[in-house]
Amino acid sequence: MTDNVSFKQLVAWLHEFGTLVNQNKSYLTELDSAIGDADHGANMARGMTSVLNLVDADGADGVGTLFKKAGMTLVSSVGGASGPLYGTFFMKFGTSTGAADQLTPEQLAAALRAGLDGVLARGKAELGDKTMVDAMVPAVEAMEKAFGEGESLAAGTAAAAEAARQGREATIEMLARKGRASYLGERSVGHQDPGATSTAYLFEALAASVDKA
Amino acid sequence: MKKLINEVDDVITDALKGIEASDENVRVDHQNRVILRATPKEKGKVALVSGGGSGHEPLHGGFVGLGMLDAACAGQMFTSPTPDQMQAATTAVDAGAGVLHIVKNYTGDVMNFEMAAEIAADEGVKVATVVVADDVAVQDSLYTAGRRGVGLTVLLEKIVGAAAEEGRDLDAVVAVANKVNEGGRSMGMALTSCTVPAAGKPTFDLPEDEMEIGIGIHGEPGRHREKIGSARDIAKQLVDPILHDLDYAGSDVIVMVNGMGATPLIELYLMYGEVKALLDEAGVTIARNLVGNYITSLDMAGCSVTLLKADEEILGLWDAPVKTAGLRWGL
Numbered sequence: 001m002t003d004n005v006s007f008k009q010l011v012a013w014l015h016e017f018g019t020l021v022n023q024n025k026s027y028l029t030e031l032d033s034a035i036g037d038a039d040h041g042a043n044m045a046r047g048m049t050s051v052l053n054l055v056d057a058d059g060a061d062g063v064g065t066l067f068k069k070a071g072m073t074l075v076s077s078v079g080g081a082s083g084p085l086y087g088t089f090f091m092k093f094g095t096s097t098g099a100a101d102q103l104t105p106e107q108l109a110a111a112l113r114a115g116l117d118g119v120l121a122r123g124k125a126e127l128g129d130k131t132m133v134d135a136m137v138p139a140v141e142a143m144e145k146a147f148g149e150g151e152s153l154a155a156g157t158a159a160a161a162e163a164a165r166q167g168r169e170a171t172i173e174m175l176a177r178k179g180r181a182s183y184l185g186e187r188s189v190g191h192q193d194p195g196a197t198s199t200a201y202l203f204e205a206l207a208a209s210v211d212k213a
Numbered sequence: 214m215k216k217l218i219n220e221v222d223d224v225i226t227d228a229l230k231g232i233e234a235s236d237e238n239v240r241v242d243h244q245n246r247v248i249l250r251a252t253p254k255e256k257g258k259v260a261l262v263s264g265g266g267s268g269h270e271p272l273h274g275g276f277v278g279l280g281m282l283d284a285a286c287a288g289q290m291f292t293s294p295t296p297d298q299m300q301a302a303t304t305a306v307d308a309g310a311g312v313l314h315i316v317k318n319y320t321g322d323v324m325n326f327e328m329a330a331e332i333a334a335d336e337g338v339k340v341a342t343v344v345v346a347d348d349v350a351v352q353d354s355l356y357t358a359g360r361r362g363v364g365l366t367v368l369l370e371k372i373v374g375a376a377a378e379e380g381r382d383l384d385a386v387v388a389v390a391n392k393v394n395e396g397g398r399s400m401g402m403a404l405t406s407c408t409v410p411a412a413g414k415p416t417f418d419l420p421e422d423e424m425e426i427g428i429g430i431h432g433e434p435g436r437h438r439e440k441i442g443s444a445r446d447i448a449k450q451l452v453d454p455i456l457h458d459l460d461y462a463g464s465d466v467i468v469m470v471n472g473m474g475a476t477p478l479i480e481l482y483l484m485y486g487e488v489k490a491l492l493d494e495a496g497v498t499i500a501r502n503l504v505g506n507y508i509t510s511l512d513m514a515g516c517s518v519t520l521l522k523a524d525e526e527i528l529g530l531w532d533a534p535v536k537t538a539g540l541r542w543g544l
Contacts, residue, residue: 033416037291037431042411046289075328079266079292081321084328122324179320180433182357183350187434 003153005103009209010063014055014070016205018048021198031194035181040082040194047078047086062101067094067111081179082195085119085132092118105147105156109140112160116140123178130174130181130188132195139164139203157207164203168196214413216512221410225267225287229274236538238278245301246287246294248274253306254283259377259386260306263315263370264299265322266291268409269430271539272367272508279544280535281374282315290409290511291431293321299329303338311339311383313390315370317362318346341383343390345369347399347519349458350427350436361429364471364519365397367507368531371540375533389530393521398459400427400451401517403473404441407432407510426450430473430510444480448487451518456495461520465500467531468492469519474509476516481505484516492520501531507539 021028021044028041051070061069071091075083096114097103103111116136125131142163146156171193176182181193218224225246232248233241240251247264254260263273264286273285283306288294303312312333316326323344330340345362369390376389403425406415409432416432419425424447427436442450455461470485472478485504492499500523508517523531534543 029412033412035434037433038409038412038416039290039292043289043292076295076297079288079295079321079325081293081319081324083293083295084321084324123320176357178358180358180429180431183361183429183433183436185352185357185436187436 003105005105005108005153005210007063007066007101009212010066010103011055012209012212013206014048014051016209017202018052020201020205021045021048024201028194028198031192031197034191035176035184035188036194037180039080040198043078043080043082044086044198047074047083050074050077062099063097063103064094064099067091067097070094081123082198085123085195088118088122089115105153108153109143109147109156112140112143125178128174129178130171130176130193130196131178132193132199134171134174134193135164135167135196135199135203138167139199153210154207157203157210161200161203161207164200168192168200171196214408214410216408216410218410224410225289228267229287232274232538238536239274239538242301242305245298247298247302247305248277248285248287249302249305250277250279250283254308254378256308257310258308258380259310259383260284260308260312261315261370261374261377262286262299262302262306262312263366264288264294264302265317266293266431268511269508271506273370275539276367276370276374276537278535278537280378280533281370281537281540290411293319293325296325296328296332299326300332303329303333303340304336307338311341313373313377313383313386314340314342315366315373315390316342316344317366318344318359319361320358339383341387343369343373343387343394345394347394347397348429349398349400349454350429352436363401363430364399364469364508364517365393365521367471367503368397368467368469368519368521369393371535372527372530374535375530378533389526393527396459396522396527397519398455399517399519400454401429401435401473401515402426402447402451403428403435403513403515405475405514407474407513409511424515428510428513428515430508432510432513444483445487448484448491448518452488452491455518455520456497461522462496464522465498465524465528466492467501467503467521467523467527468499469503469507471503471508471517471519472506473513473515473517474506475512475514478505481516488518500528
């Protein structure tokens with residue numbers, strides 16, 4: 001495989017994710033009103049705005065530093081459960097890539113896997129609990145499978161985005177077992193999980209950024 | 214949305230300024246959004262740090278002061294504070310005998326305090342944690358994030374605060390916290406939703422003639438809703454699940470009837486009368502009580518009931534002097 005992810009594309013990923021979160025801020029909050037506490041959109045938008053301020057001011061970092069800083073910023077600006085979870089995701093992503101200035105598809109998949117492992121360890125949620133994990137696990141697995149079969153970077157990230165979208169849809173019928181939605185019991189069924197929704201944006205943003213080259 | 218605010222984004226910043234201006238016994242670290250005692254505790258005593266989302270006032274900032282907390286971290290509205298805030302609070306109040314983190318059991322709060330405790334431990338501060346989990350509305354705690362921390366947090370901060378003030382060591386303070394946690398249960402209900410300023414509209418719709426039973430303190434919907442009943446019926450719906458969950462018969466208890474923010478005191482007193490009648494009938498003796506708004510949910514109307522088993526030790530600590538904006542006696 002020849003196509004690598006450039007530093008520029010990774011910065012574009014963060015920008016694209018920030019844009020999607022900001023554009024859908026009210027929608028995320030609306031989803032969270034139904035089964036949570038009506039703050040996911042506002043919290044993620046605030047966090048990503050802080051991250052992007054820092055990224056803009058700080059263009060010369062390697063990939064590892066960029067994502068570790070992004071993660072730290074999310075932890076210290078978001079609060080709630082999303083802060084530690086997305087923060088841990090980006091920090092572990094950055095630890096995995098090290099000081100690289102571009103990533104091979106395999107390095108990208110490995111970094112996403114490291115981020116996912118961090119989220120699982122911090123949040124202790126399992127597949128099917130109606131959380132962000134239900135979008136993130138299928139996305140990472142789809143990408144690993146695509147690259148394993150020699151697919152291109154664009155195809156692998158598109159497969160991940162599609163798997164995340166399907167994972168997000170699947171949360172609608174799930175009974176929540178983690179987070180505030182779990183307090184609703186049966187009443188959580190029929191609502192789409194806000195965390196899985198923002199995670200689907202994360203992978204949609206990645207596919208779009210890679211596509212832009 | 215009608216609220217006494219300037220800008221939606223400035224609600225907490227502006228409120229912290231007001232808290233600092235109104236209470237000479239506290240000071241505020243505005244950068245970290247931490248409320249601290251104006252006069253720190255003596256060296257060698259265990260310090261208590263709590264915190265949580267804003268919107269529950271007087272919890273937690275109103276309980277900073279002699280006999281209760283040493284510091285409280287204010288998060289965004291209904292959103293856990295962040296590890297850097299907690300770390301700043303922990304370092305600021307450590308008097309050499311260790312710090313107890315009092316955490317309400319919510320996924321975000323637990324994770325953020327966990328990260329803060331990891332950082333503090335790396336810096337050599339001895340940190341212990343108690344996670345308050347008293348809400349009997351959460352029935353199947355094996356398949357949920359566990360019981361929520363609600364009203365018992367107020368009683369725990371008072372009682373454990375007194376134990377720390379007496380100079381008990383960290384292990385002994387933790388033991389008192391665990392004892393309170395084991396003997397306390399709560400149940401709440403809402404007559405209306407609340408409106409988070411950033412959302413601008415009520416978190417959930419509740420028709421004029423319906424109520425929500427088993428709510429938490431964040432405007433999250435409860436377990437079920439039904440046609441509104443009399444205060445007597447509602448008191449029964451709150452007290453019964455508590456008595457069913459833990460055997461209080463023959464015990465002395467501390468009872469709190471707590472308002473969710475928009476319920477007049479006259480209704481809370483009325484509810485207390487109903488709760489007392491039910492407890493009398495069940496053979497439960499009320500040793501102390503607290504009626505008022507202590508752990509609120511912005512402008513939600515409704516109330517919660519908390520019961521705590523109170524032996525001689527607990528009552529002694531309850532009666533010990535306290536001087537905070539939210540609770541003040543014995544001085």
